[in-house]
Amino acid sequence: MSAEPNSMTPNYYTAKGFCFTSAFWMILATFAGLLGATELMAPDLTENIGWLVFGRIRPIHINLVLFGFVTPGLLAAACYILPKLLKTELFSEKLGVVTVVLWNITLVAIVVTLAAGYTQGREYAEMIWPVDMGVVAVFCLLIVNFVMTVKRRTEPILYVSVWYVLAAVILTACTFSLGNIIWRPDTGSLKGIPDAIILWFYGHNVFGLLLTPLSAAVTYYVLPRACKTPLYSHTLSLLGFWSLIVVYTHIGTHHLLQVPVPTWLKVIAIVDSVAMVIPVMAFLINIWYTVQGKLGEIHADVGAKFVFTGTIMYFFVSIQGSMMSLPQVQRVTHFNNWVVGHAHIGVLGFAGMIALGGLYYILPKITGKPLFSRLLADFQYWMILIGVVGFTVVLTIVGLIQGNAWLNGEAVYRILPSIHIYYVARASIGLIVFTSALIGVYNVIRTLTYQPKESAT
Amino acid sequence: MRMTLSSVVIGSLLILFAIIFIAVVLPYADTNKTVPSEIFRSRDAVEAAGRKLYIANGCVYCHSQSIRTIDWGLGAERIAQAGDYLADQPILLGSARTGPDLSQAGGEHPDDWQIAHFINPRYVRPLSIMPAFAYLGDENIKKLTAYVQSLGLKDADRRMARQRHWKIEATKAYEAGPVANVKWLHDMVPEGWRNVPNPYPTTEAGLARGHKIYQDNCLGCHGPIGDGMGPAQPWIYPPPLNFTILKDRDVSGGILYYQIMNGITGSAMPYFKRELESEKIWDVGNYVAVYFIGETDANADPRGIDASYEPQ
Numbered sequence: 001m002s003a004e005p006n007s008m009t010p011n012y013y014t015a016k017g018f019c020f021t022s023a024f025w026m027i028l029a030t031f032a033g034l035l036g037a038t039e040l041m042a043p044d045l046t047e048n049i050g051w052l053v054f055g056r057i058r059p060i061h062i063n064l065v066l067f068g069f070v071t072p073g074l075l076a077a078a079c080y081i082l083p084k085l086l087k088t089e090l091f092s093e094k095l096g097v098v099t100v101v102l103w104n105i106t107l108v109a110i111v112v113t114l115a116a117g118y119t120q121g122r123e124y125a126e127m128i129w130p131v132d133m134g135v136v137a138v139f140c141l142l143i144v145n146f147v148m149t150v151k152r153r154t155e156p157i158l159y160v161s162v163w164y165v166l167a168a169v170i171l172t173a174c175t176f177s178l179g180n181i182i183w184r185p186d187t188g189s190l191k192g193i194p195d196a197i198i199l200w201f202y203g204h205n206v207f208g209l210l211l212t213p214l215s216a217a218v219t220y221y222v223l224p225r226a227c228k229t230p231l232y233s234h235t236l237s238l239l240g241f242w243s244l245i246v247v248y249t250h251i252g253t254h255h256l257l258q259v260p261v262p263t264w265l266k267v268i269a270i271v272d273s274v275a276m277v278i279p280v281m282a283f284l285i286n287i288w289y290t291v292q293g294k295l296g297e298i299h300a301d302v303g304a305k306f307v308f309t310g311t312i313m314y315f316f317v318s319i320q321g322s323m324m325s326l327p328q329v330q331r332v333t334h335f336n337n338w339v340v341g342h343a344h345i346g347v348l349g350f351a352g353m354i355a356l357g358g359l360y361y362i363l364p365k366i367t368g369k370p371l372f373s374r375l376l377a378d379f380q381y382w383m384i385l386i387g388v389v390g391f392t393v394v395l396t397i398v399g400l401i402q403g404n405a406w407l408n409g410e411a412v413y414r415i416l417p418s419i420h421i422y423y424v425a426r427a428s429i430g431l432i433v434f435t436s437a438l439i440g441v442y443n444v445i446r447t448l449t450y451q452p453k454e455s456a457t
Numbered sequence: 458m459r460m461t462l463s464s465v466v467i468g469s470l471l472i473l474f475a476i477i478f479i480a481v482v483l484p485y486a487d488t489n490k491t492v493p494s495e496i497f498r499s500r501d502a503v504e505a506a507g508r509k510l511y512i513a514n515g516c517v518y519c520h521s522q523s524i525r526t527i528d529w530g531l532g533a534e535r536i537a538q539a540g541d542y543l544a545d546q547p548i549l550l551g552s553a554r555t556g557p558d559l560s561q562a563g564g565e566h567p568d569d570w571q572i573a574h575f576i577n578p579r580y581v582r583p584l585s586i587m588p589a590f591a592y593l594g595d596e597n598i599k600k601l602t603a604y605v606q607s608l609g610l611k612d613a614d615r616r617m618a619r620q621r622h623w624k625i626e627a628t629k630a631y632e633a634g635p636v637a638n639v640k641w642l643h644d645m646v647p648e649g650w651r652n653v654p655n656p657y658p659t660t661e662a663g664l665a666r667g668h669k670i671y672q673d674n675c676l677g678c679h680g681p682i683g684d685g686m687g688p689a690q691p692w693i694y695p696p697p698l699n700f701t702i703l704k705d706r707d708v709s710g711g712i713l714y715y716q717i718m719n720g721i722t723g724s725a726m727p728y729f730k731r732e733l734e735s736e737k738i739w740d741v742g743n744y745v746a747v748y749f750i751g752e753t754d755a756n757a758d759p760r761g762i763d764a765s766y767e768p769q
Contacts (some may be wrong), residue, residue: 047577053515056515123552158462160460191544200549245473335521406528408529409529411531450582
């Protein structure tokens, strides 16, 4: 691994901290998923252990995946990418380390409070007010650090990855505060239908304004670098960036199409959900044309391999998502495991793959030594790929069984036996993904700590 | 277009604020004028405490409270209206039906069934995948039950009044002894049904089907040998019916069918009209008659026209 010439040798403490954070919390996040899946197949396995009840494990799984595994993984890459692209150092590694520590404290608080039953009961906005404050604080610290890094740049041009990182942290700080109703510390919610509208506005923006822009930022950096090729089109990056912010933010109400909310709002949500094709394809065409004919280079770098696979998953999950916003489709897909499958393609297949890709791409660069084991990283890649495809197939089948049965008058209880075997399959696949997280954290820790032999370059 | 720090930051924030205005503020102004629906009422202190437990234990992840025009199941008779949710903070629409929708769950079952179900759902619903909630303790389970019984608001109150009325009748009948109890149970079945024998003959295949249906639906209360000593029995009063004492008491196929289909309001016996099709009800009724009661009127007179496909 040839280190790029650099007069300073930055220590990248923040990026390393986020790498470890992501790899570590991926273990607990996937374990919570595995446990929840197991409880659906064997409900008395954890009988009367209150803090392990499915209704508490599920939000722990989701919040840890979002804020423990994927977001820190993407931020690790961002903390390396920004200084590189701006030809400067991160504004303050100290502040960065404080952010990482505070982030981990917040994650511990998320697990403890949710397991103890302290929740605001709103999907994606469960955390109680003090924990919300921790999240807001880390985003504010990130904004300061990133904006100041941009201000101190020696490179006049802002590359598209920089736009995405800035927009992600700034807009998420806003929508998180809004969606969690942080001006009402006691309940963190509104009353009635307005609460649902604001919740799903925020809930969908966790993907739209946090995971997607950060993933795009990492992709825009990793793939052209790995392929040693310039970006295909500046115009497409502009189109993709601005249309993402305009379109994605409109679509949250597609979660409420079967609920008594104003029809005009549903129309906006459906139209913009279909219009998501614009930002998605602008980004993907740009990236895919950039790497055209360079699959060999992508395959040579395990980080780029993860990231490229993530872009394919992004294509699939986005087209699927646009389709799922159509009311006729939702008659079958709403309220069942189809949607759970969709979420797994998006968060594990797209954002999770890219978070891991960014992590494996930067690890050799921030440690100045090769990845501890390329084999283990490849092994993890295949386990996650099999996991995502497996979840998709199994959960989509379950969703179709449930949705079609309900639509034709079957009771929820009656079809439980027909989906049981799929719950077993899903838990088994969860075991694969959990195992891959164990392999990943071992690889990350060894990479951060091992001493390469003298002969290594 | 040349992107600068300020164009990225200010540009994206301006777009976000414009869209918040469209997608959050305007809808708020629109939906904030919602008036109470005809079933709306506020919750009392116990129900509100139960709702807090419902939130704390994540019930919302598996149970929606949002009846749609395309629904068939529990509560489908009343499509959700914005005015139902006026007091709900947070609103608990839910996003998955791992279990049934609970919009109209109030009064569907009596309290004793609900409590047994919370202690361990498989006590009353053998196939259920819901977690056991005995760890909450009796006091909290009572609160949670009060909340569930309030779902449907005024509609639930009407159903609960029905449950309480019939609970008194059912208890009175049970305490008057088996003879009076069986008479009461028979009297609750409309005249026309009482004299109808099971129209289909007893067959091995039919009994096997009945056995499976019994295990999937009935065993929790009535027990594996039909003596009313299933795992739910300690929580249920009047206790589950003991089928083994029913011989020579004129239990017809029609009576069994009607009571399985329609349930016995006030007792913990739910209706199965939504979950079991006609043949399944006849099959499980005959299974109970053959194995537990010890006599069956399957295929006895009076018979109507023969079904086109039935064994001898």
